[in-house]
Every structure is written in C-alpha cells, then in structure tokens.
Amino acid sequence: MDNMSESEFAQSIVERIIAGDAKAEKEMVKRYQRGLMFMLRKRSGDEHLAADVSQDTWRLVIEKVRQGQLKDPKKLSAFIVQIGKNQLIMHYRRPEAKKTDSLDETQTRAMEATEQPEKVLENHNLALMVRSVIGELNTPRDRELIFRFFIDEQEKHVICHELDLDKVHFDRVLYRAKQRFKQLWDSQFN
Incomplete structure (x- = not known):
C-alpha cells in the first residue's frame, strides 16, 4: 500500500x-x-x-x-x-x-x-515531507539554516549574529544549503 x-x-x-x-x-x-x-x-x-x-x-x-x-x-x-x-x-x-x-x-x-479540505491535508503532508528532507541533510549547519530561515522564519540578521556569519557569507551558505536540499528532494520525490 x-x-x-x-x-x-x-x-x-x-x-x-x-x-x-x-x-x-x-x-x-x-x-x-x-x-x-x-x-x-x-x-x-x-x-x-x-x-x-x-x-x-x-x-x-x-x-x-x-x-x-x-x-x-x-x-x-x-x-x-x-x-x-x-x-x-x-x-x-x-x-x-x-x-x-x-x-x-x-x-x-x-x-x-473556504479553504479546500484536500488542501489542509495536502499542506500538512507537504510540511512533513519538507521537514523529513531537512532532517536528512548531511551538514548540521545546512539543517539549522534552512529550518531557522524558511520554517521558523527567523530574521536574517538574527541568524547571522547567532551563527557569527556576515550577510554575504550567510547568502553563500544558504544558497549551497538550498542546492543540497533541492538535490535531496529531487532524488526522493521526482
């Protein structure tokens, strides 16, 4: 099944x-x-x-x-x-x-x-899938950045301060983390 x-x-x-x-x-x-x-x-x-x-x-x-x-x-x-x-x-x-x-x-x-009932379950299942893929990323910093920035919606300057990153370095690290996330996602769901 x-x-x-x-x-x-x-x-x-x-x-x-x-x-x-x-x-x-x-x-x-x-x-x-x-x-x-x-x-x-x-x-x-x-x-x-x-x-x-x-x-x-x-x-x-x-x-x-x-x-x-x-x-x-x-x-x-x-x-x-x-x-x-x-x-x-x-x-x-x-x-x-x-x-x-x-x-x-x-x-x-x-x-x-008036949201469609199918959408409620679909969105919930999608969120579970996203969290699962984030959890499978090899690099802890990738997991933390993607989770904090996209899931928790924390401000960029807060994350930069707490992880001791400047804004340019943050952008590069986030870009690479997103690329790794995308590759993992595509390998599992496409």
Whole structure:
C-alpha cells in the first residue's frame, strides 16, 4: 500500500471498509488521524477539544463509509476533513459550549474559511515531507539554516549574529544549503 497514490489508497480502503474489513478502518484512521488532528487543533486552538472532536469525527466517518455514503472514494481525505469541520462547528453551536468556550475572531474566521479540505491535508503532508528532507541533510549547519530561515522564519540578521556569519557569507551558505536540499528532494520525490 505504500507505493499507491493517495487516490488509489483511498479507493482501496473504502472498498475494504464497505466489504466489512475492520483492519481497513484502523488503517484509515492511522493514515488520516495526523492530518485531521492538525486541522482541528489549528481551528480550535485546544488540544483536548480537538481530540474529542476527532473521536466524534471518526465515529461518523466509519459509519458513513460503511453505509456507502461516500460518493467518490478518491476524495476520502476531503470527506474526513469536512466531517471534522462540521463536528467542530456543531460543538460550538451547543448551548453548553457557549457557556464554557469562547471563540476569538481569528478562530471564527478560520472555521468559516473556504479553504479546500484536500488542501489542509495536502499542506500538512507537504510540511512533513519538507521537514523529513531537512532532517536528512548531511551538514548540521545546512539543517539549522534552512529550518531557522524558511520554517521558523527567523530574521536574517538574527541568524547571522547567532551563527557569527556576515550577510554575504550567510547568502553563500544558504544558497549551497538550498542546492543540497533541492538535490535531496529531487532524488526522493521526482
């Protein structure tokens, strides 16, 4: 299953779940749990709430997939994310949630955003791939520079000061690190 495309994996897992394969349900949860939790934590800002909503989401997803309610199995990840979003919205609409939980404006906007569910999981998976490739760079300084500059978005002058580099040398080192990253990326994903 590791060398299947995402849509092939989704198609296969849905077919197996409909056929009654309980192992396929566990595989689906294992495959998509991280992306679902990422989205729920981002939207709610609450780890415990995200975990609760995740449980409700999986219960519904499994039930709907078993009943054949997913029209296009290739869109399984979008289906999962959309149910997760809906469950989170329903949580905040409950009267008891209004008493104990308050959404700030940023969280409200995030919940109402029209971003595609596929994009949430796609971006999450891409970030995991990038972090993995960064971790495989041979030179510790390459890893540190790329991570600090591109992932943590630290200012150039801060990194230069802490690593005792002048700005011209920083540019050269970063350029070489990016080239090595690109070569490693291309060897793994192209």
